[in-house]
Amino acid sequence: MRELFPAKQVMGFIFSLVLTAIALSVYFTDMSFQVGMTILLITAFIQAALQLVFFMHAGESQDKNAIYTGIYYGIAIALVTVFGTLLTLIWGYM
């Protein structure tokens, strides 16, 4: 039975529900913009990683390395774009 029961996925599912609940609490509780935004950002990134690993099966196939290389490269480009834009359009003027 142990092999048949997808314990990992069920745990992942429960964890993602918890993360959603935490994110939703930002809307219902009274907190400052900064705190709320921080919570949202952190839960969002954990959630995305969770989905990739547990439900989109990154790392379970043979081309694991290619998949992770692609993801890391994508993250690097995204970070460069976002922070580069912030630098160019906002911080660069201070």
Next chain:
Amino acid sequence: MEFFERFAIPNASPLIYASMVAIGLTVVAIVIGLTYFKKWGYLWKEWLTTVDHKRIGIMYIISALLMLFRGGVDAVMMRLQTAVPDNSFLDAQHYNEVFTTHGVVMIMFMAMAFIIGMMNFVVPLQIGARDVAFPRLNAISFWLYFTGAMLFNISFVIGGSPDAGWTNYFPLAGTDFSETVGINYYMWALQISGIGTLMTGINFIVTIIKMRAPGMKLMKMPMFTWASLITNAIIVFAFPVLTIALLMGTFDRQFGTHFFASTNGGMDMLWANLFWVWGHPEVYILILPAFGVYSEVISTFSGRNLYGYKSMVASMVLISFMSFLVWVHHFFTMGHGALVNGIFSITTMAIAVPTGIKIFNWLLTMWKGKIRFTVPMLYSVGFIPLFTIGGVTGVMLAIASADYQYHNTMFLVAHFHNVIIPGVVFAMLAGLTYWWPKMFGFMLNERIGKWGFWFLSIGFCLAFFPMYITGLDGQARRMYTYSAETGFGPLNMVSFIGAGLMAIAFILIVYNVYYSFRHSPRNVGQDPWNARSLEWATPNPVPHYNFAVDPVVNSSEAFWDAKKNGHVLFPEKIKKIHMPNNSGLPIILAGFFFIFGFSFVFSIWVGVIIAALGIIGCLAYRSFEKDPGHYISREEILETEKKLGGASNEN
């Protein structure tokens, strides 16, 4: 009648009416011609519904040549207008439309189509595959590109062309300053063809990663395949930015949002920023496949293997990453501080280093080689000094403080034409000539080809080098006329003469196709260039299943090894081959996309909804469609191979 008023051209001129008539007559002539020669069935069965990567590649290249004609006519019109001071051939508005169209057509619909066409034709052959990973998707990519191109090209006769430059900066491109539908055309034409390009990117990454012949490790791929892999990786990471920027622009123009407005919390510079976050990687999307072509051609015609294979690959990987770190150099003068400009100035200069490594590698490949000056090799040899001049002026532009002098002048125009024409156009003409026998089974005439090369090169130098001087003297780009006192007149006349020579070169290149089709011998054999990489192991022209037997490879020059070192390319016997079926769905889907885009441009919501339902219908049909493909029998393969004299006919 009120409904039709929206299709009127806001700035009509006799030239536009003449083109309208010409377009009408051409369409009628094509329809009559196809009907008279009873070619509709052939066209539909063999070309419009094809999923064969070679035919899709050829259709891309034909479209690219048509777009080269369109963009080239625009270029000659601009040079004619500025050839003498105070000229009145075009008015200011028409000139704006012409340079905008020239830029968009040349980059998005000529250069992109040419490189994707070349990748389509060559990459599966170079890696020993029978087609790309997703042949149907490949057909959809082509038809979406074609839809975008056609949508863009009808703009000047229906509703008016975009006129805010190919960079389309907001707030100029917003509804406050551009009231006509021109910019909507820009948004939707690029959006639709951009979707096609993105799918091509995914398709080719999967093809190259998954479908290489046995024995072809990553570091044993031919250099053009490496260049294509890296290019497609850049496409996948860069194009989503364009998609989103275009979507935001569309919302601004058609739904009243304020992303790129200067009021209500919008930021007009955000467009320029996003545009170049995509736009600079785009430059390397164009140039890397060109580098791949040069690597193949130079190695073949020097009779030597490529010098510094590993450093070639490493420098391309480095370029692909660094191409995402330099975009701000397109707007140094927008007013950010010294820190921002300093950072991007340094990254820009740094990217010249891997490019320089490649130049030295090509020179060292030729070093002590036995060089044959064929047409492809002439283009490659011409490319090296001309491109280097473009690169050096690029480093000049990279110096942020000096850029305040150069920016928005003809100096910049000279610079980027100086890298794109010897870089991309020369490479594509070299590649086209080089792979022509592979595509059609006969050679292009060398003598006419050489005339074409010299007209193009000399015309190029005459057209663009004077711009460096007038640019430094202060001639602004996109300025439709100037007074005689500025003294720009004589040099601009030289530019016009250069443009004329380039136009003659284009005519020669097209004439060469006609002449060679009539007169070239058809028995060119398998290996007319004494080439090196795997694509030459197939007969000319290539049968539609490519390789009768899966090749086995042990180096990046498998065909050379087979010729000289006794490597056995085809160890197995001929078996039946599984191939994908043709499908009319891609072109129908693209037709719906055309209606969708056109209706959206004019905000005809009924059309948008109907077309959207059609698109969803096509996708749904595909989901339930059973398409098992078909088999080519062993007997049929043997017969084809015997007729074409294929390498493996003895099996």
